[in-house]
Amino acid sequence: MTQALAVVLVCAATVAVGALGLRLSRTTSDFYVASRMVSPRWNASAIGGEYLSAASFLGVAGLVLAAGTDMLWYPVGYTAGYLVLLVLVAAPLRRSGAYTLPDFAEIRTSSPAVRRAASVLVVGIGWLYLLPQFRGAGLTLRTVSGAPSWVGSTVVAVVVVASVAAGGMRSITLVQAFQYWLKLTAIAFPALLLLIAWGADGAPDPVTDRPPVAAETITFTLADPVRVQVDVPVTLTVDGTVDGAPARGELRLPAPGQLTFGAGTTIVVPAGAVVPRAENVxxxxxxxxxxxxxADGADDHPVYRTYSLLLALLLGTMGLPHVIVRFYTNPDGRAARRTAAFVVGLLGVFYLFPPIYAALGRIYAPDLLLTGRTDAVVLLLPERMLPAPWGEAMSALVTAGAFAAFLSTASGLTVSVAGVLSQDLLRGRARASVTGFRAGSLIAVVVPAALSLLTVRVGLADTVGLAFAMAASTFCPLLVLGIWWRRLTAAGALAGLATGGLLAGTAVIVTLTGVDVPGIAGVLLAQPAAWTVPLAFAVTIGVSLATPRSAPANAQQVLVRLHAPERLALDPGTRPA
Amino acid sequence: MSAAVARPAPRPHAARDVDESTGVREVYLRSLLRVQRRLALGVLGVVALPLAAVPVLFALVPALSAYRVAGLPLPWLLLGVAVHPLLLAAAAWYVRRVERTEADFTDLLSGGDSHGHGGSRSDH
Incomplete structure (x- = not known):
């Protein structure tokens, strides 16, 4: 119940702040510009607050628990992505004066068509990134209270629409900054207590030469049917259905073997037994x-997967719709750079903690490997490992942190997607009005919230990884070439966005719909960035070179504005030629 | 890097040149762009190469995975802990370098030493 209270508190605070934002930001210019005097430190905290999503708060620990060290590349990539953003994009983007990615596309190419393509991609990437936020919310509420998944998704969807539609552009930096520190506390403090409890337990080594073993008898009930792989013979006590037939009592499982437990089956794993694993773990x-x-099997190609993922994360960060808006709140390019550097530090501190949960989960929550719901490890460990008052208190703290993560990321994304929908994509009366913005935020939320109930089991961090691959295949070539290459043309930019968008989009749809593509093709589709990003760059460059006539007349002028320090641009002698 | 910006023109004429001809200013801005690009690629290379070497290294020498430093397995020490301060150091180093480059460049074009960087120009 403490956990439910924590969720209610976080939600209420978010709506209250949204309403307050409406009263505080009186004019449009206040809306956008009031926070432009924000210092890099505060703005970096705010970016951290918006950026650390369900994937970071729950997903990283879940993936590392399930698959091990190779998943540590996720936090490394999330952080290093800001370094890439810092050196390639931060200052020039701020100096361009663009508020959104479509703005930048139009400023650089003078082409409404490129702007529209960018708008469509912002909506697509935004939806893809919102999806795991809603799923994470469903999972969290189910884990701590047993409520069905749609309850959590709906709660977050309603709170986000209410706060965004009421408060408009929630550009209250202070609140987002507070969210970062709340999330850091909510992941770090319980982690330290868990480490103390682990030490008191004799500090058992999570890395043994066997698969994880139940430390003590574990009893749990499956919410969904699970296909299970048995690697080591084990005897379980079950009550429910096994391979479609009712089963009750002791069940001896030979190895290797596979079987399916039905939904609602209760399983008891005796202490010391090797826990069977879900097929996808x-x-x-x-x-x-x-x-x-x-490697997970012969044709898994782990080295390719790792490089492709790393490329997606490093180059995708700069193309996330909710990330670049925050840089606009810096007074100038220099502050934008300092902000990005602080973000690298803040994320680094945060990502020290999720792997601790993953390692301890191997000892204290191996049943998650059987249910396949490893994303819940951060939520479950406090109550499992800590004594009475601490367990519930820390569980409430991580639940609050998780909801803060869904709400802040989801509202940031919703604001970006709704802004683009109302400015660029909706027609008629709804265009660029308050009504349009509200309609936009509703559309922005309802589509991914509905999809979150349908999609198959792709881990939270995996889904977010696909959003990064999509951003890296589309906006990265546009931004990098737009900022550093004079000869980019409107036709080249359009062709690049289309190529990257279609290729990565296809890969995303195939992966999310769970179509089983065998062999190397399946691996290429699951981690598309390594081939889609170079292709998108090549097409952008090739078409630009072939269409010098569609080069914007003011390309030189724009490049000067992007790269010259602001002080110079104000000087009349240096007005662009 | 800052010296490379300064190289195209000696100080006393720079400011006047800019007022007289936008063509010359364009040359300066191109050189700034070039220096910035080189700096950016340099930082990315210094960070990306070791990072990119890790998967290959562990794929070629799997025994490294079992190696422990102070009880912590080497892969975790590298990817879970050590990488973060290194990224931060690279970020901080880049920010300092690029700000100095821009300050030198601003000095060169505005011909003034109004913002405390005048001293550095005596180097050229």
Whole structure:
């Protein structure tokens, strides 16, 4: 119940702040510009607050628990992405004066068509990134209270629409900054207590030469049917359905073997038994769990996967719709750069903690490997490991942190997507009006919230990884070439966006719909960035070179504005030629 | 890097040149762009190469995964802990370098030493 109270508190605070935002920001210019005097430190906290989503708060620990060290590349990539953003994009983007990615597309190419293509992609990437936020909310509420998944998704959807539609552009930096520190506290403090409890338990090593073993008898009930792989013979006590037939009592499972437990089945794993794993969880003795590029089967191509993922994360960060808006709140390019550098530090501190949950989860929550719901490990460990008052209190704290993560990321994304929908894509009366913005925020939320109820089991961080791959294949070429290459043309930009968008989009749809593509093609589709990003760059460059006539007349002028320090641009002697 | 910006023109004429001819200013801005690009690629290379070497290294020498430093397995020490301060250091170093480059460049074009960077120009 404490956890439910924590969720209610976080939601109420978010709506209250949204309403307050409406009263505080009186004029449109206040809306956008009031926070332009924000210092880099505060703005960096705000970016951290908006950026650390369900994927970071729950997903990283879940993936590392399931698949091991190779998943540590996610937090490394999330952080390093800001370094790439810092050196390639931060200052020039701020100096361009663009408030959104479509703005930048139009400023640089003078082409409404490129602007429209960018708008469509912002909506697509925004939806893809919103999807795991809603799913994470469903999972969280189900884990702590047993409510069905749609309840959590709906709660977050309603709160986000209410706060965004009421408060408009929630550009209250202070609140987003507070969210970062709340999330850091909510992940760090319980983690430290868990480490103390682990030490008091004799500090058992999470890395053994066997798959994870139940430390003590674990009893749990499955919410969904699970196909299970048995690697080591084990005897379980079950009550429910096994392979479609009712089953009750002791069940001896030979190895290797596969079976399906029905929804609602209660399973008791005796202390000391090797826990069978869900089919989609890789086999994990200590050595393969610890290897940074571990293969899961013969045609898994772990090295390709790792590089492709890393490329997507490094180059995708700059193309996320809710990230670049925040940089606009810096007074100038220099502050934008300092902000990005602080963000690298803040994210680094945060990402020290999720792996702790993953390692401890191997000892204290191996049943998650059977249910396949490893994303819940952060939520479950406090109550499992800590004594009475602490367990519930820390569980409430991580629940509050998780909801803060869904709400802040989801509202940031919703604002971006709704803004683009109302400015560029809606027609007639709705265009660029308050009504349009409200309609936009409703559309922005309802579509991914509905999809979140349908999609198959792709981990939270995996889905977010696909959003990064999509951003890296589309906006990265546009931004990098737009900022650093004079000869980019409107036709080249359009062709690049179309190529990257279609290729990565196809890969995303195939992966999310769970179509099983065998062999190397399946791996290429699951981690598309390594081929879609170079192709998008090549097409952008090739078409630009072939269409010098569609080069914007003011390309030189724009490049000067992007790269010259602001002080110079004000000087009459340096007005662009 | 800052020296490379300064190289195209000696100080006393720079400001006047800019007022007289936008063509010359364009040359300066191009050189700024070039220096910034080189700096950006340099930082990316310094960070990306070691990072990119890690998967290959562990794929080629799997035994490294079992190696422990102070009880912490090497892959975790590298990817879970050590990488973060390194990224931050790279970010901080880049910000300092690029700000100095821009300050030198601003000095060169505006011909003034109104913002405390005048001293550095005596180097050229």
């Amino acid at each position: 890789p086999a994990g003795d200590g050595a393969s769990w610890m290897a940074p590029t571990a």
